[in-house]
Amino acid sequence: MVDREIEINDGVVVYEFVGPDDGEVIVVTPGGRFSKDVGGIHELAAALAKNGKRVLLWDRPNCGRSDVQLYGRTESHMRADTLGRLLQALGIERVLVAGGSGGARDSIVFTLMWPRMVRKLALWSIVGGTYSTISLANVYVMNELRTVRSEGIEGVLKLPEWAGLIEANPRNRERLLALGTEGFEHVMNRWLDAYVPKPNEPIPGVSDWEFGDIKVPTLIVRGGERDFNHPKRTSMEVHALIAGSRLVEPPWPEDAWERALAASFAGTGNLFDPWVQAAPVLLDFFDEA
Template structure:
């Protein structure tokens, strides 16, 4: 199986890994900005999102991303990951640190992080809605939690469309014997400069994760955005575009 992807522009490569609330379309505002700044922008749909179905059998997503990059002739690159995409970015950078020149993590998840009360309550509510067949209700639950006060109606609708599509793909594959291959990341081996971005209006877990990683990653700095929720690249795209351009240029 091949991960669905697209590539835009020329120059030093940047890989964009989306939040698992969305798919690669969440990066639409960043693609033009980063390509215009002289980067080759590669973005993929993770398993069960966008154009990438849920595969049968064992599947190593991080290794497949590496193979995809090999096919594009990309050896070294910067990686930008949001939420669940940040979790994949950490695994990739930990397994192949020599390939990663810079790492930007926006409200990143972290494998093994124990969910706090708010996140645990959300997970239980989402599961109950899906078990009851109320997919629309589960979509609304996600939109309400993950977008901060800066998100306008158009942004909320974009996230609603992406989350609904992800649920449709994943629910249709409930009987597919998918066996993901996952490796615990070792942040200490990641030598690339790392930017950890969190939002003041996000669930507290993600700030806790960022602060934890800031103490483990050798070249990390943490930036808290007082206006942001969980998806700042959609909430204030121009501000995040400028932040990423400056970080990658440095």
């Protein structure tokens, strides 16, 4: 497993492949602004690769060691655009797509933007509903807006999340400075709109009607009964909106996310550790005729 770099849309994207060179490619996308190297992701990739799949892991823009990028309707739309261009640059015409939490949202938007590239789609831990959507506004945008309006772009550079991206990739300091206070605030203002709960958007930034454009076989792992960040209700709404999709029971406990979150805070585990348990379900779905 070797990290590689490629320039997409004037920004470097860091990626790697896990598994045999001749395997069908699965793109696995984690959530949050987490790197591909966060605990749990390589474990899932290794489990998928054991069955002959070639897993593409990538640091999305604003994650890990890739360059920061700030453009597009939402952050997920920007990432989906980047992924499509990345696959084109790598000469990969069609993939299996798998994503959880924010990676589920990114995968949905990618399927909408690049439908011919997707053979099958698998989703789990889908964010939706008032509580989790407003929570995401605080995670991704609100602190940035407060800071850039009071301290300018120099203040943004000091925020722990963006400072971490600069530490991982020093180019990001100059990229943010080049965007400037006004440019950064403009993008954050636009991205904030996705996290204003709307009755016709089951997930942030994607309207009801758009799900009707997803025509590929789709597997949805039901949200947990006690998962407040990825509600059971949202998984069922997405299932209802994607014609022919399949809703399956979670392969982990109903409160697996809360347990993993607590373990992450305590330093005894990782947020995405439970995801490897989905490997058999994903492989069965991907290998079906």
